[in-house]
Structure formats: structure tokens, C-alpha cells
Amino acid sequence: MIIPEIRSSPEISGFLCRLLLLSLLILLIPGAASGASVYVGGDDGFPDIASAINASNPGDTVIVSSGVYAENILIDKPLTLLGNDSGKGTPKIESSFGDAGIKINADYVSVKGLIVSGNADSGIIVRGGNITVSECDIQSTPSGITIYRSSDVTVRENTIRGHEVGLFIDESEGCIVYLNDFENNVNVRCLSPGVVWYSPDREYIYKENSFNSPLGNYWNDYVGIDGSGDGIGDVPYIGYSDDKVIVPDRNFYTVNGINPSGGRIFPGHNFVEDNYPLISHVSYYILPPPGGFSPGEGGREKPDPVNGSRLPDNNSRGEFPGLNFSQPVQNPPPVAWLSGVSPVEVVVLMLLMSGVIAGMLDLVGGYREVESSGSRIRRNGIKFFYGGYIAIAVAMLYSVVSYTSRLIIRNIDYGIIQVLFIALTTFLIASSALLSYNFIKGGVPVLLSRLHAPLAAFGFIYFFVSLYTAPVDLGPLNSIIYPVSLILSICLPLLYFYIYESSPQKSVKEEIISGFHPEIVSSDTVVVSNYDHTTVFDNEYGIMGSALSGSYFPECLGERYYGVEFIGKGGIARVFKAVRRDDGEVVAVKVPINFDEVTGRFFMKEMRIWEELSHKNIVRLNSVNILPVPFVEMEYVVSDLSESEKPLPLKETLKIIEGIAEGLSYAHKLGIIHRDIKPQNILVTKDGTAKITDWGLGKMISDGHETTVVGFSLNYAAPEQIAPRRFGVPDERTDIYQMGVVFYEMVVGMRPFFGGGVGEMTDEIIHRMPMKPSENRLSDEPFDRIIMKCLEKMPKDRYQNIGEFLSDLQHLKDILSSQGEI
Structure with missing residues (x-):
């Protein structure tokens, strides 16, 4: 399905998301300054x-x-x-x-x-x-x-x-x-x-007597005396x-x-002339709490100011030129009509209003898809635009907060010209933030992007008008950042229109994975890679009996195992059934396809993730070895779920899906997600216990790192794996979606999506909700709600964790049990 070049308006939910992003920007950046x-x-x-x-x-x-x-x-x-x-x-x-x-x-x-x-x-x-x-x-x-x-x-x-x-x-x-x-x-x-060198007139207690006087400092080389007993030397230091x-x-x-x-x-x-030097260390002087001493506190009433205070009655600016002790030095009096309002509050309020206006223009002004796949230059160009707009927003935010602070705090006489300039700047910040967000999501609001450059050009001229009418010392850094960010705000939209305005728009199906070149290595699997794959035989199952067997199962492992049979291959490794020579136990041995550095690194990454897992519903690792070659030994399970005829019996289906959920729940609690749940990766023991295998695409959520090999099985892929810009990055809810696809297949007997090619399949996964299980077979109506919730397009609409799914699954089992179904 081809996306139209111009949409009359984006969805309301999309507008709300953009408004929320803008609000977060406002709160996180200028709000932090408060x-x-x-x-x-x-x-x-x-x-x-x-x-x-x-x-x-x-x-x-x-x-x-x-x-x-x-x-x-x-x-x-x-x-x-x-x-x-x-x-x-x-x-x-x-x-x-x-x-x-x-x-x-x-x-x-x-x-x-x-x-x-x-x-x-x-x-x-x-x-x-x-x-x-x-x-x-x-x-x-x-x-x-x-x-x-x-x-x-x-x-x-x-x-x-x-x-x-x-x-x-x-x-x-x-x-x-x-x-x-x-x-x-x-x-x-x-x-x-x-x-x-001394404080303003203040109340204090010294040796249980209260006094009122300025207080200086304690100097260890002061040689004067305290004749009055108030703790203050008689001669200056x-x-x-x-x-x-x-x-x-x-x-x-x-x-x-x-x-x-x-x-x-x-x-x-x-x-240096401290007229009120302290005779004792400061700790000997008890200063009043806020509100002053209570009546009678300190041993006697305060002395008469003539005898007990060294400060003249008229404690005005004339006594301390340039200082005003009635207010903190750090906060000079603001302009009257902004009394009590900080510069940050001014900017935040204007940003909120500007954000609403910019959001309305975003909503009503049309929306154009921007194709980010294709050549590397084009992909990097899109990254440049959304990075450039967010950089402009941050730079202008810093500049306008600094500009507003200097206007208010330094008592500069300013008027409507400066206020309008601040408002225009905040609108450009909001517009830049929304444009950046839209570029990240793969599109651009047409009206907003076309207004941005002329408004920035007007702002550039207005910048100098504002400084001329109310001179402000912006400082060396801000004097450069402010005009440069306005110039970039003019140039960036013009550059976009020059490069992209006439470009043909393409289907979202080309947005499989941004930044990589996909290649289809099987009918079910999309793997993207930045290193070459080794060419393999179409039929590998008979290779162990040929002269080439050593290139598949290393000869050096023959000392450990015999009776080796090839049973399967994943993205980076082959799996063999073998008998251990030590005790005759049948095990599975996993060996990397290549022994180069890149494959070895990803193979060991998978093993590090897998080693963390020990659960009855996860295939057990017996040992991980790097010598004489990298390989791993694991428990051998006879069959996987893909070999079972579907739909499965009701009782067997519930047992398997509950086992998958229990295994995933355990992994998620350890901060590990699988990201490739499919029947081939669900092994089933003779007693019907499900065990999850192949954690090659697994990821430690907490490490914040991603591999440079990204892949997924397209028939079981979640929308966020195909279009992460639109649906977000994969997380625990990705496993829940894929588990829902497997559940659907076990109940209905076919997958929810079955497009004829990669394009049709991605279109269906992204845009179409599958038919409910009950639409295929009325008796499957009890499964509708739980399965369809797993298959929601937006991760926020699915189960948010496996615990929620297991709770609903138990409720479903109770209903079926009460009906005599299981």
C-alpha cells in the first residue's frame, strides 16, 4: 500500500504524542533551571x-x-x-x-x-x-x-x-x-x-547575654580586647x-x-578594616533562628542600641555603598510588572503557548512522508535534519533563557519589542522541536516547515532591533549562539525543500530497518548484516556423511562426541545432535558457522545472555567453551513446535503457551528479552514441556547496547521490529506480541498474517488487524480477547508484562475448566 504524498491531517493521537514530547522538552531543559x-x-x-x-x-x-x-x-x-x-x-x-x-x-x-x-x-x-x-x-x-x-x-x-x-x-x-x-x-x-568585612546589624547571644550589632570575623592574629563584653574587639582589625x-x-x-x-x-x-572583629571563634556566637529569639531568651533583654549596637540607627545604603542587605545580593529587584516572576517562568509560559500554536499548525497544515531508506547519503541526510533541528531548539532555548535573565535581573528598561522577540524565539524553539520529532517519525508537517524559515528570517532582523532598543550584554558565547541558531533556522528548511520537496514518496514497507540493507535468507527470516555471510549448501542434512563434514562439525570435537548428526542452523551457528563419549548422554552441540572475529563475538554474546538463564522452560546449557574452538553444549530436546500439526489440542496448547510465558517472565525479570519467539525456537519435550531456545537475538535491556547484526523472523515479527520509528524500539512487549502470534497459530492452525512477499507481509503486520480466532472457528471465542490483546499494533495497548498475560490465561483456564473443556 502506497502512502499518499500529502495527508490532510495526522491522527489526533500523533498530535498528542508530539505535544507531549514538546512538554517534556520544556520541563526537562528550562524547567530544570528553576x-x-x-x-x-x-x-x-x-x-x-x-x-x-x-x-x-x-x-x-x-x-x-x-x-x-x-x-x-x-x-x-x-x-x-x-x-x-x-x-x-x-x-x-x-x-x-x-x-x-x-x-x-x-x-x-x-x-x-x-x-x-x-x-x-x-x-x-x-x-x-x-x-x-x-x-x-x-x-x-x-x-x-x-x-x-x-x-x-x-x-x-x-x-x-x-x-x-x-x-x-x-x-x-x-x-x-x-x-x-x-x-x-x-x-x-x-x-x-x-x-x-562585617554583617548588617543582627541579634546574637554571646556568653548567655543577647546583643544587637554587626558581626565581623574571627582573626587568629587579632591583638585587641573586648572591654564591653559583647564578644567584639574594641579596635578594628x-x-x-x-x-x-x-x-x-x-x-x-x-x-x-x-x-x-x-x-x-x-x-x-x-x-582590610574589620570594625567588628570577633574575640572568640564564631561557634561561641549564637545567632537567632528565623523570626528572632523568643522573649526573654538569652539571659536578659537586648541592650540599648547606643550601648549594645555598633551600627548607626540609619542603616541605609550610605553605610555600605553598593550593597542592600534588605534583599539577597544574588537577586536584585525585578522590573515592577514582572515582580515575583523568574526569567525561567517567563520562558516556560511562552514555550507552552508557542507549543500549542505550533502543534495546531502541525495538526491542520498537512503532513508529508519522508523516505529514509535508499542511499546512505539520503539516510544520513534525514539524520542530519532531525539532529539539526533539535540542536537549534536546544541552542535557542539556552539563548532565550540567558537573554530573558539578563533583561529582568539587570533591570534593563525594555518593552513590547523585547517581549515579542522572546515570544517569536520560543515559537521557533517549539517549531524546531516538532520538526525534529516528525523527522524522527519519518515525516514533516508541511505548513509548519514552510513557515519556519520566513519566521526565522524575521527573527534574525528583529534580534538586532531588540538589542538596539534595549541594549543587553549577551556575553561572548551567547552573542554567537543566538544569531547563528537563527541563521540555521533559515537555512535548514530551505535545504530540506531543495533536496527532498520533489522526491517521490515510497511505501512504508521499505522502512524495514533504518540504516541497514536487508537480505532475505529464508522464506521466514529477514537478517540484516554488515558483514558477509558464508555460502552454504541448500541441503545440509546429508553433509555429515560426506568428506566435507569436518568443515561443519570441527574434527577436534571428535574426541568429546560421536554419532554426530546435523539437526538445524540459526543465524550464526549450526546445531548438532551428538553422544558424549564420557557418559553416553545425548546432547545438542552448537558451533559457530564461521570462526572469524565478528561471528565469534556475536556467538559469545548469545552465550553470555543464555548462561544467565536457568529455568524449566528454557533450554539448559551444560557448558560453554572457547577451546579448542568456540562451542556450547546444551540439553537435547527431540522436537520443536514447528513440527507439530496445527491446530493443537486445547489442553496441549494451554500447557505450551503457559510454559513459554513462564520462561519469558523469568528472563524478563533478569532484564533479558528474546525478540525471536517462533515455533522453531520452542522445543517440546516428550512430556509436553515447552522450552525456549536460540537466544541469538536476545538483548540485555540494562546494558543499553545493540549488536550490529539485527534480524527477525518476518512471519512472527512485531510492528516495532519492522518500523521502529513509528512504533518504538523492541522491548518486553515485543516478546508478548510474538508469543501471541505463536498462540494464534496453535489455536487457529495458521499464522495471523500470510502475505505473499516481504512487502505484503510488512504492510499487513503494520496496518491490518488479523481476524479473531472465533471468526475461523466459533468454539475458539474464549481465546479472542487474550490473543488479540497480545497482537495490538501499539506496544502500549498490549499486555505490559507477562504477569498480566498469565493472570488472564489462568482466568481463561478456570472458565474452560468450569465448562468441562479441559
């Missing part, structure tokens, strides 16, 4: 912090459990790195030689609750804006914390000890340092006069004098371009 949690350590977390940071999205919180992490960490995106004592102590970063244990090269980063030590030149290096380092214990590196070329950095409630230099700050602006314990050879070197020379163990600052040449590490003035 604060998802990524875990390190424990049973389910990442094994190391660097991997968790690489997998996180901007705005995420990376939570590090107790443990020692031997690594140097780079933070290059906005996020929170949070240590969590999960019962075994504070998590510790043990750095190796390098710049820093933690290197921050991004804005809006928070690091909290970690121990940082090791062999790096610095515990933490900060280079960014709106950074917070809090509640960390930074130990025994040449430099504790280094801040350079940064702004609005907060360092609070840390222990910084055992360093040559505890804290170094270059000309960075807007920094605030308070409530830290400094115990170092030289505690601080600061080249910026704008650093604030100034730090070392200008003529002191400091030479760290390693010339870290020279490496990072901070140290001026000339031999002295820190020439010039040291701008």
Missing part, C-alpha cells in the same frame, strides 16, 4: 561531583552526601553545590595538584557545607558575579579562597585555616566577608577598598602592614595572572 536536585553519593547518586555538575542544568542544586571525593571541581554554570551530612560526616573534597579544589567560573553560584583540602594551589577560586561561599571548612592549601575579577561575592560562616594566605581579593567590587574563622599564616590580602612580604609555597598567583612581577607577592596597600 531548581531541580542532582545527588552525589549514596545508592542512587552520581559517583563523583564533576559528573553531577556536568549532568545538571543551570539553577539546579547538586547535593553531595557524606564521603571523600578525590577530584578538582569546575563550576561553569549557575547552580548550588550543597554538602549534606548523610550520617558519616561533612562531605570532603580532597583535591589533587592543580589550580583549585573548587574553581567557580560562572555567575549565580552558591557553595555550602563542604570540607575542601588537598594539594591544589587554592581551596576555592572565584571568578564570577553573585557568588556565595558559606559554611565550608577550607584547609591547608597555599591559598584558602581566591577572588579575582568578580563582583558581589559573599564569604560567610566559613572556617579558613592552615593556609599561607587565607583569603585573597583583587580589585573585585561589592564583596562582603563576615562570620568566618581565619587561622592562617597571613589571614587576608585585599586590593579592593570596597569590601565590607587591620591585617598585616604594607611592608610585609608573603611568599606562598607555590607561585599560584603568577600562574593565574594575579601576581605582579617584581619578587614581592603583594606590593601596595592592604585594604
Whole structure:
């Protein structure tokens, strides 16, 4: 059946699937920036912090459990790195030689609750804006914390000890340092006069008395006294004098371009003046919980501000120029009409609206099938298009979130032009995502693809208009990504129309397996391969008595077996019946067809899967050997299901199908699927027990890898094996479908599909539901529901696991038993 070139509209369910995919894209990418949690350590977390940071999205919180992490960490995106004592102590970063244990090269980063030590030149290096380092214990590196070329950095409630230099700050602006314990050879070197060394006015308890005052830092080299008993020194802490020379163990600052040449590490003035230095370690100062102390808490009422507070009554911006303690430094006040709305929320809402509009255009605008088989260039071209569109969507998503963030957070005066530009960008993101999805599914929405290029061209011009009317510093990366992604959005649809618009459309029957060249090696089996097959004789059963027998059954195995008979051949191996010389037991011996590397690799893969299985309904492996040649010995079963005359008696049918289901259920619980259930692979013992054999197409679900040899028996193939783009990749439900075909054949006496050739057969499997068993024989009506559910086209409509099938099968047996049928 030929698919028409243009369909007036795709199915509603297809539209819903595309809308769902778009929603997932929205939630997974920008939504993550609103604060998802990524875990390190424990049973389910990442094994190391660097991997968790690489997998996180901007705005995420990376939570590090107790443990020692031997690594140097780079933070290059906005996020929170949070240590969590999960019962075994504070998590510790043990750095190796390098710049820093933690290197921050991004804005809006928070690091909290970690121990940082090791062999790096610095515990933490900060280079960014709106950074917070809090509640960390930074130990025994040449430099504790280094801040350079940064702004609005907060360092609070840390222990910084055992360093040559505890804290170094270059000309960075807007920094605030308070409530830290400094115990170092030289505690601080600061080249910026704008650093604030104490907190805003706050309530606290010291030696059971409550006070209200700013709080500075504890300095182990402070020599002042506390005459008032409030825990704060009477004279400011100034730090070392200008003529002191400091030479760290390693010339870290020279490496990072901070140290001026000339031999002295820190020439010039040291701008350190902590007006509220702490007499004791920070732990001696009890700070209030949220909401403040309860009345009477702390031993006495708060002192009069004149005597107990060192902060003037007017605690305004004039006291700390450039800082506003009434709001967090990391969150400057937003534009009034977007008050309380984050940039990510703006983008998400616009994406949702744009997604609905793009989905409607997808639904009503016509749909064209795109043929992906044929030449390698054509197949790779399709991959290029769906990869290109998804890359554009991701790049533009990053760009629009960054653009919107800079507009809102930096208080840039903007208007309707910028809002419309954000809306246009989100529409192009939604359109790109839908176009990519459709290319993956083998088609393209006509109207949406034709609108995409002109809208992108308009967006490219509008981009510069938007920047002209509301100048935004996009940064070096975003300044390139944004316009380039818009240019690609123009070029990609035009390239598609140039290459594919006039191409004739072909039947879906050519979509057997994308990326491989199928060849029919038998009437039932389609095998696709990227290596040559060995030519074999048409009739192999008589070969063992000829001079060529050694090329089929290796002569070196004659020492183990005698009475060898050829009994069958699979995709990569032959099977022989043989008698074991040791004890005279009759066994089956499986030997690879070829002894080349490729065949050997797939043969051993099959054996590794098979070795995991031990069940009464799965053929037992006796031994797996690689010497003197690769071969496997297994139990010998007299016949297979294909040799039985069908339809089978009712009782025998139920026993066999239940055995197949039990064997598959066991394999599925181990994460193994068969993918080639057919009568030839169901052996039947003398007592009627079904045993599944030939796991050559089996796959470990958990390993995520696929072989380069893909195949299936066409008469028993599931739709997803023929058209994976449309129906999804094979999984446990593929085995359920194939089991349903075998069940159908045992009950009805013929297969549900019997097209005359590969094209007709694939068309039937993909498009036609078979007749019910009762339409062939009325007495088979009890089997209709259970068999037809196995044979649903879409995997989601079948039984979702073997347990559901066995439950219905038991119910069917109970009904038949009550009717006296079995």
C-alpha cells in the first residue's frame, strides 16, 4: 500500500504524542533551571561531583552526601553545590595538584557545607558575579579562597585555616566577608577598598547575654580586647602592614595572572578594616533562628542600641555603598510588572503557548512522508535534519533563557519589542522541536516547515532591533549562539525543500530497518548484516556423511562426541545432535558457522545472555567453551513446535503457551528479552514441556547496547521490529506480541498474517488487524480477547508484562475448566 504524498491531517493521537514530547522538552531543559536536585553519593547518586555538575542544568542544586571525593571541581554554570551530612560526616573534597579544589567560573553560584583540602594551589577560586561561599571548612592549601575579577561575592560562616594566605581579593567590587574563622599564616590580602568585612546589624547571644550589632570575623592574629563584653574587639582589625612580604609555597598567583612581577607577592596597600572583629571563634556566637529569639531568651533583654549596637540607627545604603542587605545580593529587584516572576517562568509560559500554536499548525497544515531508506547519503541526510533541528531548539532555548535573565535581573528598561522577540524565539524553539520529532517519525508537517524559515528570517532582523532598543550584554558565547541558531533556522528548511520537496514518496514497507540493507535468507527470516555471510549448501542434512563434514562439525570435537548428526542452523551457528563419549548422554552441540572475529563475538554474546538463564522452560546449557574452538553444549530436546500439526489440542496448547510465558517472565525479570519467539525456537519435550531456545537475538535491556547484526523472523515479527520509528524500539512487549502470534497459530492452525512477499507481509503486520480466532472457528471465542490483546499494533495497548498475560490465561483456564473443556 502506497502512502499518499500529502495527508490532510495526522491522527489526533500523533498530535498528542508530539505535544507531549514538546512538554517534556520544556520541563526537562528550562524547567530544570528553576531548581531541580542532582545527588552525589549514596545508592542512587552520581559517583563523583564533576559528573553531577556536568549532568545538571543551570539553577539546579547538586547535593553531595557524606564521603571523600578525590577530584578538582569546575563550576561553569549557575547552580548550588550543597554538602549534606548523610550520617558519616561533612562531605570532603580532597583535591589533587592543580589550580583549585573548587574553581567557580560562572555567575549565580552558591557553595555550602563542604570540607575542601588537598594539594591544589587554592581551596576555592572565584571568578564570577553573585557568588556565595558559606559554611565550608577550607584547609591547608597555599591559598584558602581566591577572588579575582568578580563582583558581589559573599564569604560567610566559613572556617579558613592552615593556609599561607587565607583569603585573597583583587580589585573585585561589592564583596562582603563576615562570620568566618581565619587561622592562617597571613589571614587576608585585599586590593579592593570596597569590601565590607562585617554583617548588617543582627541579634546574637554571646556568653548567655543577647546583643544587637554587626558581626565581623574571627582573626587568629587579632591583638585587641573586648572591654564591653559583647564578644567584639574594641579596635578594628587591620591585617598585616604594607611592608610585609608573603611568599606562598607555590607561585599560584603568577600562574593565574594575579601576581605582579617584581619578587614581592603583594606590593601596595592592604585594604582590610574589620570594625567588628570577633574575640572568640564564631561557634561561641549564637545567632537567632528565623523570626528572632523568643522573649526573654538569652539571659536578659537586648541592650540599648547606643550601648549594645555598633551600627548607626540609619542603616541605609550610605553605610555600605553598593550593597542592600534588605534583599539577597544574588537577586536584585525585578522590573515592577514582572515582580515575583523568574526569567525561567517567563520562558516556560511562552514555550507552552508557542507549543500549542505550533502543534495546531502541525495538526491542520498537512503532513508529508519522508523516505529514509535508499542511499546512505539520503539516510544520513534525514539524520542530519532531525539532529539539526533539535540542536537549534536546544541552542535557542539556552539563548532565550540567558537573554530573558539578563533583561529582568539587570533591570534593563525594555518593552513590547523585547517581549515579542522572546515570544517569536520560543515559537521557533517549539517549531524546531516538532520538526525534529516528525523527522524522527519519518515525516514533516508541511505548513509548519514552510513557515519556519520566513519566521526565522524575521527573527534574525528583529534580534538586532531588540538589542538596539534595549541594549543587553549577551556575553561572548551567547552573542554567537543566538544569531547563528537563527541563521540555521533559515537555512535548514530551505535545504530540506531543495533536496527532498520533489522526491517521490515510497511505501512504508521499505522502512524495514533504518540504516541497514536487508537480505532475505529464508522464506521466514529477514537478517540484516554488515558483514558477509558464508555460502552454504541448500541441503545440509546429508553433509555429515560426506568428506566435507569436518568443515561443519570441527574434527577436534571428535574426541568429546560421536554419532554426530546435523539437526538445524540459526543465524550464526549450526546445531548438532551428538553422544558424549564420557557418559553416553545425548546432547545438542552448537558451533559457530564461521570462526572469524565478528561471528565469534556475536556467538559469545548469545552465550553470555543464555548462561544467565536457568529455568524449566528454557533450554539448559551444560557448558560453554572457547577451546579448542568456540562451542556450547546444551540439553537435547527431540522436537520443536514447528513440527507439530496445527491446530493443537486445547489442553496441549494451554500447557505450551503457559510454559513459554513462564520462561519469558523469568528472563524478563533478569532484564533479558528474546525478540525471536517462533515455533522453531520452542522445543517440546516428550512430556509436553515447552522450552525456549536460540537466544541469538536476545538483548540485555540494562546494558543499553545493540549488536550490529539485527534480524527477525518476518512471519512472527512485531510492528516495532519492522518500523521502529513509528512504533518504538523492541522491548518486553515485543516478546508478548510474538508469543501471541505463536498462540494464534496453535489455536487457529495458521499464522495471523500470510502475505505473499516481504512487502505484503510488512504492510499487513503494520496496518491490518488479523481476524479473531472465533471468526475461523466459533468454539475458539474464549481465546479472542487474550490473543488479540497480545497482537495490538501499539506496544502500549498490549499486555505490559507477562504477569498480566498469565493472570488472564489462568482466568481463561478456570472458565474452560468450569465448562468441562479441559
